[in-house]
Amino acid sequence: MEQAERRKFLIEYLLKEDNQPLAIPRDEDGQKKLLRALFNVRMPMAASDEFLRIQDEYLQEELRIKGIVSIDDLTPVAPDIYLWKGDITTLKCDGIVNAANSKLLGCFCPNHGCIDNAIHTFSGVQLRQECAEIMRAQGKDEETGRAKITKAYNLPCKYVLHTVGPMVYGGLTEEHEQLLADSYCSCIALADSYGLQSIAFCCISTGAFRFPNERAAQIAVKTVSEYKRLTGSKIKVIFNVFMEYDYAIYAELLGANK
Numbered sequence: 001m002e003q004a005e006r007r008k009f010l011i012e013y014l015l016k017e018d019n020q021p022l023a024i025p026r027d028e029d030g031q032k033k034l035l036r037a038l039f040n041v042r043m044p045m046a047a048s049d050e051f052l053r054i055q056d057e058y059l060q061e062e063l064r065i066k067g068i069v070s071i072d073d074l075t076p077v078a079p080d081i082y083l084w085k086g087d088i089t090t091l092k093c094d095g096i097v098n099a100a101n102s103k104l105l106g107c108f109c110p111n112h113g114c115i116d117n118a119i120h121t122f123s124g125v126q127l128r129q130e131c132a133e134i135m136r137a138q139g140k141d142e143e144t145g146r147a148k149i150t151k152a153y154n155l156p157c158k159y160v161l162h163t164v165g166p167m168v169y170g171g172l173t174e175e176h177e178q179l180l181a182d183s184y185c186s187c188i189a190l191a192d193s194y195g196l197q198s199i200a201f202c203c204i205s206t207g208a209f210r211f212p213n214e215r216a217a218q219i220a221v222k223t224v225s226e227y228k229r230l231t232g233s234k235i236k237v238i239f240n241v242f243m244e245y246d247y248a249i250y251a252e253l254l255g256a257n258k
């Protein structure tokens with residue numbers, strides 16, 4: 001089955017599942033946007049074996065086309081510390097961090113540009129279902145500053161670590177800063193407890209959660225550095241950024257420009 005056939009099958013399956021009589025766009029870009037939107041709004045539930053097989057084949061081929069970047073291809077800027085600008089869903093390492101919301105089910109907004117949306121889209125529908133099982137067992141919303149770990153499914157990493165960073169409305173407070181530090185510490189400690197040898201952090205709480213980028217980066221670097229110093233952890237840490245602005249901030253903090 002070719003990629004276009006897989007995409008059409010997945011769209012038709014999801015439209016039928018939700019009883020939506022939408023017309024399928026003829027162009028590839030329109031079909032991709034529709035498929036992503038259908039992934040985004042789908043509630044956590046089981047899917048047929050055929051759907052999962054074709055979905056996995058489709059997502060794996062999309063990943064191959066985009067290209068995988070391995071931590072082995074990166075150059076550290078300090079012992080066990082890396083800085084990389086790129087798409088975290090293409091990064092091959094042991095674990096990547098997802099900036100989640102308190103429901104921990106991913107972003108339901110169709111084609112939204114947040115990292116939560118991207119990770120859930122390109123991992124496949126299994127991720128939302130696993131997160132739903134975790135949340136049902138927990139019986140309450142995820143607390144800010146904590147972390148959970150799941151499989152990564154169709155992503156090139158092995159695991160996804162989900163954390164809810166603080167949301168900043170009004171002025172930045174010491175509580176916001178402590179909660180952000182808690183998110184970083186919870187993720188790296190959880191990764192260590194599972195024996196992960198590498199972890200990639202996104203810029204938690206920046207963007208839609210409105211944490212100032214520069215201060216967030218300072219807290220990220222300080223928290224990771226102190227954790228590694230106090231615990232003696234040898235875990236490799238990648239600070240992953242998507243914007244040039246954030247890259248410049250981290251490069252300055254990590255001395256990557258020297």
